[in-house]
Amino acid sequence: MKLLVINHKFHYEMEKLVRIFMPDEKIQVVCEECDDFNLLTSVTDEILVTINFDDFNKILTAPLCEDNEMQMGRMVYSLFGEYTGFYPKWGVLTGVRPSKLLINTEKVVGRKKTEEYFKNDLLVSNEKFNLARTVADCEEKIIATSQPQSMSLYISIPFCPSRCSYCSFVSHSVENDKARNLLPQYVSLLEKEIAETGEIAQKIGVKLESVYIGGGTPTTLSAEQLKTVIDAVKNNFDLSTCREFTVEAGRPDTITEEKLLVLKNSPVDRISINPQTFNDSVLEAVGRRHSAEDTIRIFKLARELGFDNINMDLIAGLPTDTLDGFKHSLDTAISLDPENITVHTLAVKRASGIGQTSPKIAVENATLASQMLDYAYDKLNDKYHPYYMYRQSKSAGSLENVGWAKDGTECIYNIFMMEECHTILSCGGGAVTKLKAPHGDEIERIFNFKYPFEYISGYEELRNRKKRITEFYDTYSL
């Protein structure tokens, strides 16, 4: 498909919106006048949106107004809705943080006008608006606890026991000898980076609120390596102000009693044990090397060892899953009674296994994923409330990922990170440090090298990049 952009500057926004309707379509953006077109969005003295396919030719026009971008968005929504029969529940909203937009809009125009804006201008459904509002109300209370000097720490372990077919993260499977052999050197450099980042944190005078060790699958590390990483945090950061310390244990096939004891005998107070699904055939179809029974066994073991804040991730729309299969997964997760349940929607990126083999599955599973979320939200509402949310590109039905929590167990790191409340200092391959000005909205990112081998070979360069942290705080001082 060609997206012709003539005489206006909204090509990026229009392309993003068209991608919601046709996520696997190759879109070529042409920013110049041209007569040969399949799809045309144009502004001259009026807005013109034309969609022209072999079997579908429609044109909508409207006079230029103050908000041409929004007007064009609604016209694209209407035409592509008619063409595809799909009307996204998030309307023309393409951003990844609906609740952040809601909070920021409310600050300017108040609650009532924000609702009108979401529903009438952005065409967000009642159901999704109410979800965003509930999330925003919960987030605001936690956001209010972040102070100008606050920061959080993220540590990345980009290694996994094997590769899940839906995953597009940069994470190395340790099935591969080359990747496995990098682990000792990786951990040793990570220990060094954590120590150096701790020195920087002390120098700029920030206060640690939360720690999140994620990946990948951090419990791919041995018990000893895990201890090394956690000790590095303990020894180099002042944990007296830290309110939450999460380790995303993740895959049950990596979790052992020995590793759980390392976590239990440390400042870690929240873990994730992620089933994704409780159907063995679906687990096999997506390349996860564990059974539903393994997840249940590890969850019970973690409880016996005293973990009282556990998250479980599920995914709606997985290949070969069914509505009944998802209901069984959700019901099983609820019956285990974890403090948090995060319900993701399948997103199919090109870098993933299924992005290569079944790129259309997110489109095909859009209705199914929507039914799964409806079921989940209905059931979860009894015991849990939605507390954070984000959207990913190329997700089935353009639907969202939502964290649900029992009262008082919301993961504060997730909110601080998603809503960009304060600086996140990050260590490890693929990690991104996000600097937030203590008294303003300025944000700057420092990227670590993505792949473990680059992280190891480029460590000195990384140290140089991190010098920017002190410069940033000198400019936007506390």
Ligand code: SF4
């Ligand atoms: S465990 Fe998570 S990070 Fe690792 S391959 Fe699977 S989805 Fe990706």
